[in-house]
Amino acid sequence: MRLAVAGVIASIGLAATAAEGPVAPDFALASTAGTNYRLSEYRGEVVALVFWASWCGDCRRELERFERLRRTYGNVGFVVLGVNLDKEPAQATALAGAAGIGYPVLLDSAKDVSKSYRADDLPLIVLIDRHGAIRARHQALDEREERGLLVNLRDLIDE
Amino acid sequence: MKSALISVLAAIVVSLPAFAADAADPVTAPEADRSALDGEVQSLRREVVDLNRDLFMLEEDLLFPASTQVAVFVSMDVGTFFALDSVQLKVDDKEVANYLYTEREQDALKRGGVQRLWLGNLKAGDHEVTAFFTGQGPHDRDYKRGTTLKVEKGVGAKYVELKVSDKLTKLQPEFVVRVWE
Numbered sequence: 429m430r431l432a433v434a435g436v437i438a439s440i441g442l443a444a445t446a447a448e449g450p451v452a453p454d455f456a457l458a459s460t461a462g463t464n465y466r467l468s469e470y471r472g473e474v475v476a477l478v479f480w481a482s483w484c485g486d487c488r489r490e491l492e493r494f495e496r497l498r499r500t501y502g503n504v505g506f507v508v509l510g511v512n513l514d515k516e517p518a519q520a521t522a523l524a525g526a527a528g529i530g531y532p533v534l535l536d537s538a539k540d541v542s543k544s545y546r547a548d549d550l551p552l553i554v555l556i557d558r559h560g561a562i563r564a565r566h567q568a569l570d571e572r573e574e575r576g577l578l579v580n581l582r583d584l585i586d587e
Numbered sequence: 588m589k590s591a592l593i594s595v596l597a598a599i600v601v602s603l604p605a606f607a608a609d610a611a612d613p614v615t616a617p618e619a620d621r622s623a624l625d626g627e628v629q630s631l632r633r634e635v636v637d638l639n640r641d642l643f644m645l646e647e648d649l650l651f652p653a654s655t656q657v658a659v660f661v662s663m664d665v666g667t668f669f670a671l672d673s674v675q676l677k678v679d680d681k682e683v684a685n686y687l688y689t690e691r692e693q694d695a696l697k698r699g700g701v702q703r704l705w706l707g708n709l710k711a712g713d714h715e716v717t718a719f720f721t722g723q724g725p726h727d728r729d730y731k732r733g734t735t736l737k738v739e740k741g742v743g744a745k746y747v748e749l750k751v752s753d754k755l756t757k758l759q760p761e762f763v764v765r766v767w768e
Binding site for chain 2: 456457458463464465466469
């Protein structure tokens with residue numbers, strides 16, 4: 429009986445491992461507002477990390493898209509954290525203000541976090557599930573890819 | 588005809604409990620199995636948690652033996668005059684930890700929580716532990732303060748506590764470093 433139970437647990441574990449992605453590297457960063465944020469404090473919620481910089485042409489569109497998504501899905505456990513790679517925080521604050529985003533903008537001027545997430549091309553969107561595993565990565569989105577992102581996002585919220 | 592009908596109805600009524608019992612059996616049996624399975628799963632889960640704890644302790648004993656182990660803890664007493672933002676820790680002028688505190692962590696420290704900032708190995712002898720605290724001091728002014736302690740590492744494990752407390756006489760924060768024997 430115990431072996432059977434162990435087998436069931438092992439198979440559940442394997443299934444879960446197969447479905448999940450790698451664990452999202454934890455980090456703590458200061459935001460433009462002066463507050464510090466730590467990724468691991470959002471376990472239990474679906475998190476989108478949006479890596480961006482003021483010099484990246486496609487980034488503003490993604491910032492605005494994720495503001496819309498935050499307003500739609502924010503009350504069902506969806507959190508957006510912008511991670512800015514500019515050297516000067518003022519540049520991040522200016523563009524975030526102009527784009528009208530209401531989610532935290534975290535400052536990664538040392539680029540330690542962007543390196544750990546391999547954010548070589550911007551914008552980069554990383555979707556993290558409620559267990560802290562990376563489940564999808566997206567670059568700048570066209571219409572078809574946006575539909576894919578929405579499917580991924582709704583699946584993660586429903587899990 | 589009427590008596591035949593009555594006898595058929597009576598037979599049906601009499602046989603209903605039997606049907607009900609037959610129908611209940613297949614339901615009760617899997618439920619009993621399921622609760623037994625749940626019990627087994629819970630017991631296995633407990634064993635896994637216990638094993639994980641033992642392995643963690645074993646790992647710590649192996650990686651940080653008492654003869655070289657040094658741990659640095661951060662605590663906060665009241666914290667009215669200081670909102671902790673980060674702590675940078677240097678041992679023998681080498682940075683070993685740099686920790687940013689979120690609001691939740693600050694709150695936990697204020698409510699009496701103690702955080703293990705760093706756990707490492709140092710050989711026996713004299714060492715210098717320096718901590719730099721940054722945050723907001725009285726009147727919301729940016730505040731940075733360093734504190735240094737000479738630590739003599741002996742044969743046993745060494746525990747160092749960095750404590751932020753309020754100095755009411757000066758209305759300023761106070762940073763205290765002490766060694767637990």
